[in-house]
Structure formats: C-alpha cells, structure tokens
Amino acid sequence: MAAVVSNFRCDILIIGAGITGAMMAERLTRQGRDVVVMDREKPCRGSTAASTAMLLWEIDRSLSELSVMIGFERAARCYQASLRAVNELMRLVGERRLPGELRSRQSLYLAREDDSRSLREELEQRVRAGLPGTFLDHRTLLENFGFARAGAILSPGAAEADPVKLASGLLSLALSQGARLVHGDAVAFDSGKASATVGLDSGHEIEARHIVLATGYAMPSIIKPTIHRVASSWAVATTPQPQNLWRDDVLIWESSEDYHYGRTTADGRIIFGGEDDEDLIEPEARDRAIPDKSRRLAAELSALWPRAIVDFDYQWSGTFDTTDDGLPLIGPVPRAPNIYAAYGYGGNGITFSYLASELIAALIEGRSSPLLDDFAIERSSPGHP
Ligand SMILES: Cc1cc2nc3c(=O)[nH]c(=O)nc-3n(C[C@H](O)[C@H](O)[C@H](O)COP(=O)(O)OP(=O)(O)OC[C@H]3O[C@@H](n4cnc5c(N)ncnc54)[C@H](O)[C@@H]3O)c2cc1C
Structure with a gap:
C-alpha cells in the first residue's frame, strides 16, 4: 500500500478499507468509476476484524418497535431493503466466486424473557x-x-461469513476492476460546488469529485449525527466441539435491547457475543474488561446451551456503535457537498455496508431513494417506543 507522496485528483476517494470501503469500491468500479481507496492502517484491521459476521436482515429494532418509531410503511421498507441486501450480497459473492466463506443460514430470534406474545x-x-x-x-x-x-x-435469508476474507476478496475484486489503494490519514475536509478535498496528516491533499467516508467507528468531526450512541461489544470463540453444536448452524440472537448473539463455525466452534456497554469505550479499558465479560458470556452461553463446553480459544472486544432506531447513517453529509457517509452500525453493520454501497453509488449517478430519508445522518431521534 503506497503512501500518498504528492497532491493528486481523482473521481472518487473512499476513506476506509474495511468491509464497507471494500463494498463501496467494488460497486463503484463495477460502474466504471475511477476509485482510490485510502486507509491509515492496513486494510481490514478495524472493526471488520472484530466482527462475528452474522449477516442478519433483521434489524436491531424489531419491526414492531421501528413501526412505532417511524411508521409501518417506512419500517417495512427498511426491513425489505435489509432482506434484499443479504440476498444480493450472496449473489454477488457467488457469481464472482469470492472468498469469504459466505454461507446461507436461517436465524433464530429467541424470546429473552417469558414473553412469546410479543x-x-x-x-x-x-x-x-x-x-x-x-x-x-x-x-x-x-x-x-x-x-x-x-x-x-425462525427466518430464512440470513448468512454468515469470515469478515476479513470477505472484505479482502471484495477489495481485491475492486483493485482488479481498476481501483487504487493508498496509505494516508485523513485529518481535514473541505467541500466545494464541484468537488471535495481531504487534507492528510502528511500535509498532502487529495481532491475528488466525490468523497465517501467509510471510516467505521472513527467518525470525522464534520459528521454530527443526532441519534448515534457509542458502545463496545465482547465476543468469544470456544474450542472446536462439532458434537455439541445446535441444529442447522442457525444464527441466534435475542429479542431484547442488549441482546446476546451466537453462531457456529465450520471448524466446530461456537462464537458468542454481547454484554454491550456504553461506559467502557476506551480500547484499553475495553480490553481490560475481557476476562470479566468473557465470564459473563460463558454463564449466558451455558444457560442458553448447556451442552456447550465453555473453554474459549479466542476472546476479544470491539467498538459496536448503535443508533436509537437501529438504522444506519448513509447518505450525503449535511453542509458538505460531494461528501457521503457510509456508516452501518449495530448488529447488521455488514448488511448495512452493502446497502450503503448501493445507495451511495446510486446517489453519485444522480439517483435517489426514499431509504436515504430513513438513514439520514442528522435525522431526529424517534425516541424509544
Ligand atoms: C464484537 C463485534 C461483533 C460484531 N458482530 C457483527 C455481526 O455479527 N454482524 C454484523 O453485520 N456486524 C457486526 N459487527 C459490526 C461490524 O463489524 C461493523 O459494522 C463493520 O465491521 C464496519 O465495517 P467498516 O468497514 O465500516 O469499518 P472498519 O472495519 O472499522 O473500517 C474502517 C477503516 O477506516 C480506516 N480509517 C478510519 N479513520 C480514518 C482516517 N481518518 N483516515 C484514513 N483511514 C481511516 C480505519 O483504519 C479502518 O481500516 C460487530 C462488531 C463488533 C465489534
């Protein structure tokens, strides 16, 4: 990955080479655009590497809750778009034979309490x-x-993946379609009528017709979301125990705001996550909490699935921001012409990354979508139902 050593211009600059940037780059180069992807780290080292990569179309807010917040019609179109996104990603990966261990799965949305009526x-x-x-x-x-x-x-239409392999595969495809990958840290932004400019910490500048921000949880200060909440999540992977896995390798998650989530892996492990926390944000504090959070995850996993042997080979944590309505932040950045945001938060982050790539590619082509109102960066908080 070559460092930026002089100022230059390009058609589209994508900042961030995680799974969102990779999907954006693939989509835009497929459209024949001249694309540069820039990252300050090696690709796919951000939250993409921490993801448990359950590709759910069900959104963190249930359809019932979301309907109370934004109305049934809008909530339904968000859910329908999410279902379509997983399906289309599966098709893309299949057609282009991309790595990523993407497998179709059913999901099981479990009652958390004694309440099955809801x-x-x-x-x-x-x-x-x-x-x-x-x-x-x-x-x-x-x-x-x-x-x-x-x-x-029990729902069909979900999937699971190896997030780093999937992102790397998409990025390689984008590079083979003409994208360029450069190393640089974006520190300043400026927008004009016909283009936008990003200043790098090296002092260089890149001017682009369009800039797409796919910086994951490192959100530049030009974005001022109103309904965004910073949080962390913890996950564990057990030792291989193929004899103890649940049926059909369904993806599991719970019907509660702070839910636990889990899936099985091809090598017979159980990946289990949750224990989200809005107070433990700093990476060091978050990592220090790993032993305690892992103990809690072990207790939850044992209660849910007593057959599990709760010996963990891997334990990790990562930033896991959410929004009040469970929807992503996708679309034009207010007051910054030619700059777009692609932030897919919550448990459907990767599904939303795909939607971001579709919606922003369409915007750049001059087309719009009602979903951009649902995902608007500065939408007002709907409040809790
Ligand atoms: C524990 C955990 C479990 C999760 N489980 C799931 C799940 O099961 N399903 C799901 O769909 N989602 C899940 N998520 C969420 C999902 O992982 C994220 O939504 C997704 O990885 C975001 O990808 P991204 O490419 O947008 O961000 P990232 O992968 O974080 O990539 C952003 C990139 O931008 C770069 N960058 C940032 N700022 C700058 C800058 N100023 N200049 C240059 N480069 C910059 C970073 O270096 C990084 O490489 C989970 C997250 C965590 C932490």
Missing part, C-alpha cells in the same frame, strides 16, 4: 410487510433446536 405480534407485522418467518412455540423450539426459551421466530 414475538407472535412481531411475526404478524413481518408477514404484513411481506417478510418470511415462522413462529416456534416453546415446545417446538425445544424439540427442534434444543433451546428452552418461551418461543422464537
């Missing part, structure tokens, strides 16, 4: 929105999957 109501809303899924009552869930919860929604 899940039945959630499924009714989903059916009304044309979304797939089946309700499993306690007995059926226990018999078919072995989870002793009050109920669950």
